Amino acid sequence: LGDGETDEVESLGAIGMAGREKLDNLVFVINCNLQRLDGPVRGNGKIIQELEAEFRGAGWNVIKLIWGTHWDTLLQRDKKGILKKRMMECVDGEYQTFKAKNGAYVREHFFNTPELRELVADWTDDEVWKLNRGGHDLFKIFTAYKAASDHKGAPTLILAKTIKGFGMGQSGEAMNISHQQKKLDIESIKRFRDRFDLPVPDDQLAELPYLKFPEDSAEYKYMRERRMELGGFLPSRRRTAAALEVPPLETFAALLKASGEGRELSTTMAIVRIMNTLLKDKQIGKNIVPIVPDESRTFGMEGMFRQYGIWNQQGQNYVPEDHDQLMFYKESVTGQVLQEGINEAGAMADWIAAGTAYSVHGVQMIPFYIFYSMFGLQRTMDLCWAAADQRTRGFLIGGTAGRTTLNGEGLQHEDGHSQLMANMIPNCISYDPTFQFEVAVIVQDGMRRMFAEQEDVYYYITVMNENYEHPEMPVGAEADIIKGMYSLKKGGEGALRVQLLGSGTIFNEVIAAADLLKNDWGVEADIWGCPSFNELARNGQDTARWNLLHPLEEPKKSHVEQKLDGAAGPVIAATDYIKMFAEQIRPFVKGTYITLGTDGFGRSDTRENLRHFFEVDRRWVTLAALKALADEGKISRDTVAAALVKYELDPSKPNPMSV
Incomplete structure (x- = not known):
């Protein structure tokens, strides 16, 4: 790391974990050149001392690589400790300035007392200028690295003091402009050549020739031998590992059936049930990696504590408070649950490590990381992007999702x-399912894609903590669920008809709205589950692109167009997400399309009031459907006004987007 980069809280936020776990195969090297992009890191202080204190306090072995070999003579001459005292007096802003000047400046301002000047009285200004820093001294560097490699029982930090822009001279060495410097003039290049004794004649300097060791030189042979020992010139990554035997959908048959009258459950319970089923599987149970950041009981996962254990390399050296209970807290060296405490970034790191094990270790793992959805992508989006870049495979589960x-x-x-x-x-393949059968179909197909066919994708699935009854899966709906839109229920015969779409918990409000439309206004509704507006949008865009590039062929239809082909009436979609979520499929809806969503902030004492506030509950879905029918001239506007009165919807209610 750079010393300035340690100001990022992520840089040092988890160093205590490395100390606790005694990770003596871990070495941090912090390049302490004392400068950020704009100026000193700690101009009035000493960043090396600050970092030493932080890492020692976290249980690290700390090696300070500060002064180069040329200082050794002076330190031996100093019998009174005045040189060490002076070194400690100077702050980092001064040390930066010293290296931006010259030997005469250092003699005057660093050796600033008669006793200190006496130490270098027989030295020239050039010799004073050559007093080097440890991070640029090969002998000191080797010694520090050797000590770090040999240390046992704790991770090691090397604090290497260096110079920003080392070798640039007056063009930027130890200057605040170093990072913005784009090129060196010919005189600076010449000084660089002379300083490092590079074999380039004056007449070739402007060409900046590429320098390399002769192939018969000792240096070239040494470097080649070391590179061969490390496996060759180019690093490579495994793209596949042994395919896993993914359980068929029938394994989750209980989730494909109706939950039963009066038996309510949440989609969070469904995903935990799926995880438990997979953990018991004789083929892939050992490959499942449940990950949770100190919220297991929130998600109903505490049953995994006793049965599978929480991994801890030290085991459990205490009797837990709840040892006499059925689901007591159990840590174990063979634990399968990873629990990083209140540390979403650490849990994401676990998930990425498990999800890339196929490439790094040649073993496929199936990680499920479950978290509060607001604490997942929003809080660790940088790691989500990095996971995609690394071709991580696994499931991110956003719990208590929706606004x-x-x-x-x-x-x-x-x-x-x-x-x-x-x-x-x-x-990233993403879904917002409503029912347990959707969750089962999505997870099973995701495992097939990622761990049998080994596609480089990962899944984000949002689940909720709201309990309600779950219907049986419509026959043959599996493929349409995966594509993002399926028919849940067709309306009856009638002159007036609308198409209702929904996802997540708000889909239940959409289903209830169909009853209001029929019973109160004589309007029939076809009900469509849309567990992935994202996949629908991607499919539509892909279809549009194909049509663009194949103008002479019969145009293809997107999945949305196929499903709504011949469907009568306006289309109304409602979700627990901002309107833009459902708006993505507007180009593929050939007719009136109304979207309801949760744009804005909202604070309410109950779900019902919050959904009314955001105008996404059954009454608002019904009103939107009636308004769309009126706009199409199929009913009178008086009917819409009557609905406002019947459902006690106040026309003067503030817009939720503006409050």
């Missing part, structure tokens, strides 16, 4: 946008 599913804890839990964030990642 109205977990009211009462303020905006920190009201997720109305994580699905859109997921869609910004090209190889």
Whole structure:
């Protein structure tokens, strides 16, 4: 790392974990050149001392690589400790300035007392200028690295003091402009050549020739031998590992059936049930990696503690408080659950490590990382993008998802946008299922794609903590669920008809709206489950591109167009996400299309009130459908006005987007 980069909280936030786990195969090297892009890191202080204190306090072995070999003579001459005292007096801003000047300046301002000047009285200004820093001294560097490699029982930090822009001379060495310097003039290049004794004649300097060791030189042979020992010139990555035997969909048959009258459950319970089923599987159970950041009980995963254990390389050297209970807290050296505490970034790191094990270790793991959806993509989006870049495979589960599913804890839990964030990642496949059968179909197909066929994708699935009854899966709906839109229920015969779309918990409000439309207004509704507006949008865009590039062939239809082909009436979509989520499929809906969503902030005491506030509940879906029919001239506007009165919807209600 750079010393300035340690100001990023992610850089040092988890160093205590390395100390606790005694990771003596881990070595941090912090390049302490004392400068950021704009100026000193700690102009009035000493960044090396600060970092030493932080790492020692976290249980690290710290090696300070500060002064180069040329200082050794002076330190031997110093019998009174005045040189060490002076070294400690100077702050980093001064050390930067010393190296931006020359030997005469250093003599005057560093050796600033008669006793200190006496130490270098017989030295020329050039010799004073050559007093080097440890990070540029090959002998000191080797010694520090050797000591770090040999140390046992704790991770090691090497604090290497260096010079920003080393070798640039007056063109930028130890200057605040170093990072912005784009090129060196010919005189600076010449000084660089002379300083490092490079074999380039004056008449070739302007060409900046590439220098390399002769192939018969000792240096060339040494470097080649070392590179061969490391496996060759170019690093390579495994693209595949042994395929896993993914359980068929029938394994989750219980989830494909109706939950039963009066038996309510959440989609969070469904995903945990799936994980438990997979953990028991004789073929792939050992490959499942449950990951949770100190919220297992929130998600109903505490049963995994006793049965599978929480991994801890030290085991459990204490009797847990709840040892006499059925689901006691159990840590074990063979534990299968990874629990990083309140540390989403650490849990994401676990997930990436497990999800790339096929490439790094040649073994496929199936990680499930479950988190509050607002604490996932929003908080660790940089790592989500890095995971995509590294071709991570696995499941991210956004719990308590949607803007109205977990009211009462303020905006920190009201997720109305994580699905859109997921869609910004090209190889992230995302779903917002409503029913347990959707979850089962999606997870099983995801495992097939990632761990049998070994596609370089990963999944983001949002699940909720709201309990409700779940219907049986419509016959033959599997393929359409995966594509993102399936028919849940067709309306009856009637002159007036609308198409209702929904996902997540708000799909239940859409289903209820169909009853209001029929019973109160005589309007029939076809009900469509849309567990992935993101996949529908991608399919539509892909179809449009194909049609663009094949103008002489019969145009293809997107999945949305295929499903709505011949469907009568306006289309109304409602979700627990901002309107833009459902708006993505507008180009593929050939007719009136109305979207309802949770744009804006919202604070309410109940889910019902919050959904009314955001105008996504059954009454608002019904009103939107009636308004669309009126706009198409199929009913009178008086009917819409009557609905406002019947459902007690106040026309003067503030727009949720503006409050």
